[in-house]
Amino acid sequence: MLDLETISFGNDSEISDDASSTKTPLREEVMQTLLNKIISGELEPGAKLTESKLAEELGVSRTPVREALFYLERDGFVKNDLAKGFSVSQLSAREVRESFPILESLEVLALRSLGPFAAANVNELKRLNQAFSKAAGNSNECIAIDNLWHETLLGRCPNQRLLALIKNLKHAIMRYEHLYMIDASLVAMSVSQHAAVIKQLEAGNMDAAVAALETNWRFSRDAMLVRIGETSY
Amino acid sequence: MLDLETISFGNDSEISDDASSTKTPLREEVMQTLLNKIISGELEPGAKLTESKLAEELGVSRTPVREALFYLERDGFVKNDLAKGFSVSQLSAREVRESFPILESLEVLALRSLGPFAAANVNELKRLNQAFSKAAGNSNECIAIDNLWHETLLGRCPNQRLLALIKNLKHAIMRYEHLYMIDASLVAMSVSQHAAVIKQLEAGNMDAAVAALETNWRFSRDAMLVRIGETSY
DNA sequence: TTGATAAAAATTGTATACAATTCTTATATT
DNA sequence: AATATAAGAATTGTATACAATTTTTATCAA
Numbered sequence: 425m426l427d428l429e430t431i432s433f434g435n436d437s438e439i440s441d442d443a444s445s446t447k448t449p450l451r452e453e454v455m456q457t458l459l460n461k462i463i464s465g466e467l468e469p470g471a472k473l474t475e476s477k478l479a480e481e482l483g484v485s486r487t488p489v490r491e492a493l494f495y496l497e498r499d500g501f502v503k504n505d506l507a508k509g510f511s512v513s514q515l516s517a518r519e520v521r522e523s524f525p526i527l528e529s530l531e532v533l534a535l536r537s538l539g540p541f542a543a544a545n546v547n548e549l550k551r552l553n554q555a556f557s558k559a560a561g562n563s564n565e566c567i568a569i570d571n572l573w574h575e576t577l578l579g580r581c582p583n584q585r586l587l588a589l590i591k592n593l594k595h596a597i598m599r600y601e602h603l604y605m606i607d608a609s610l611v612a613m614s615v616s617q618h619a620a621v622i623k624q625l626e627a628g629n630m631d632a633a634v635a636a637l638e639t640n641w642r643f644s645r646d647a648m649l650v651r652i653g654e655t656s657y
Numbered sequence: 658m659l660d661l662e663t664i665s666f667g668n669d670s671e672i673s674d675d676a677s678s679t680k681t682p683l684r685e686e687v688m689q690t691l692l693n694k695i696i697s698g699e700l701e702p703g704a705k706l707t708e709s710k711l712a713e714e715l716g717v718s719r720t721p722v723r724e725a726l727f728y729l730e731r732d733g734f735v736k737n738d739l740a741k742g743f744s745v746s747q748l749s750a751r752e753v754r755e756s757f758p759i760l761e762s763l764e765v766l767a768l769r770s771l772g773p774f775a776a777a778n779v780n781e782l783k784r785l786n787q788a789f790s791k792a793a794g795n796s797n798e799c800i801a802i803d804n805l806w807h808e809t810l811l812g813r814c815p816n817q818r819l820l821a822l823i824k825n826l827k828h829a830i831m832r833y834e835h836l837y838m839i840d841a842s843l844v845a846m847s848v849s850q851h852a853a854v855i856k857q858l859e860a861g862n863m864d865a866a867v868a869a870l871e872t873n874w875r876f877s878r879d880a881m882l883v884r885i886g887e888t889s890y
Numbered sequence: 891t892t893g894a895t896a897a898a899a900a901t902t903g904t905a906t907a908c909a910a911t912t913c914t915t916a917t918a919t920t
Numbered sequence: 921a922a923t924a925t926a927a928g929a930a931t932t933g934t935a936t937a938c939a940a941t942t943t944t945t946a947t948c949a950a
Contacts, residue, residue, distance in 0.1 A: 449739060449933065474901070485935040490902095494724060498731045506682060507902060507941055522818035529766045533758060585755035680941095682903065707931070718905040723932095740911055740932055 455492035462501050463598050473510040500596045517652045528641035530590050534581040557615045566605035603651040688725035695734050706743040733829040750885045757878035763823050767814040790848045799838035836884035
């Protein structure tokens with residue numbers, strides 16, 4: 425049972441205040457709604473985000489919209505030019521070139537913190553990797569499963585702050601993953617790279633597992649850069 | 658009116674901002690003011706931050722105060738319990754134990770990105786390290802110089818996003834540095850560890866320079882943990 | 891047409907008002 | 921005295937109002 429977590433591509437715009445969401449502030453719901461629209465591409469890079477328009481569209485006032493936008497700014501989804509307002513930040517080769525090595529370093533740190541005899545749930549990783557392979561063709565599902573695979577790999581890392589940071593940075597690059605996961609042959613590459621990590625973990629060879637994980641990150645980065653180049657930015 | 662006691666522990670350098678940016682929004686000034694008060698300890702860990710009180714104190718309305726607090730929340734200086742408001746987050750051994758390895762990893766990544774024949778400004782690093790040594794006893798000055806040393810070491814790293822991330826995370830641990838820099842013998846240790854990094858950079862030995870930098874981070878982390886233990890949290 | 895410029899409209903920055911929730915305190919009950 | 925609880929105060933969450941700034945549009949001169 426795959427839980428797609430924060431990734432829901434439902435496109436009903438109105439914020440509904442059903443009983444279950446009574447405890448979350450509006451700013452949280454607005455933030456999540458906007459995040460989904462940005463990640464899914466409904467709000468395209470460069471799009472102007474006018475506070476009053478969004479407020480009316482979502483049926484709330486400007487206040488929670490502003491607070492949500494400030495929050496999204498922190499993770500790089502939107503930018504805020506003084507007195508000119510918010511807009512969806514552009515996809516850029518530079519962001520990929522800069523973000524991927526950071527995430528690679530942090531995931532390596534998290535992986536090593538699991539200790540040499542990896543406590544990672546190898547069976548779950550294998551199961552997810554199979555599902556990943558089968559999902560080729562459906563980029564949304566691929567993205568979700570790939571994220572889940574990495575979360576499962578590192579989930580037992582005791583450094584909560586590190587995991588939170590990784591999650592945040594991942595958010596920021598999620599928009600780019602479509603460019604990668606749309607290509608079934610690239611998905612296949614990722615699947616085999618994941619398998620290599622699993623194999624080394626099973627063998628208790630942490631250094632080799634780290635190297636395999638690094639390979640995975642570097643390959644996806646390069647492939648993504650090609651894609652971005654193709655789509656001309 | 659706003660009293661802008663700009664202690665200036667490193668100022669935020671925003672992209673694409675012409676020099677004459679005298680028009681800063683109130684939220685920025687409020688943010689900086691609160692940040693200084695938190696870092697300097699005037700606002701103690703655990704202190705309740707009542708929006709209306711702060712607003713009156715600073716001579717502005719609640720709006721820019723709230724926006725500043727949301728900003729500070731993102732860097733871990735304050736926390737926001739739903740409907741209970743903001744408070745200065747507690748110093749914790751856990752934060753040190755979790756943050757330091759992250760910063761170590763990221764600085765190592767940045768250092769390596771300089772290339773094997775380090776383009777770092779060795780003379781400037783030496784000069785700063787001497788000043789660092791002389792500043793022993795003045796913890797504020799030590800913190801400023803230490804930060805400057807690390808910034809100088811990594812300043813030529815081409816990964817702007819990495820440098821920005823490091824800067825943010827450093828902000829969050831700056832409050833802890835007082836516990837370290839107050840002890841002149843610990844400052845002396847840092848000075849010699851810095852010297853080791855410089856020496857290896859001069860020799861063009863990147864691996865050894867990285868190892869020396871890691872030593873610096875691990876030593877300060879351990880020393881800081883002892884201090885936190887002593888002051889009982 | 892092009893460019894400059896000023897009025898008008900739209901949008902953001904900030905302040906304030908009101909509603910919902912939490913905290914405090916006083917009172918009552920055992 | 922201790923506990924429970926309800927009224928009231930204080931505080932946060934959200935909405936709206938107004939001021940400052942930017943963007944658009946209209947007009948005119950070259």
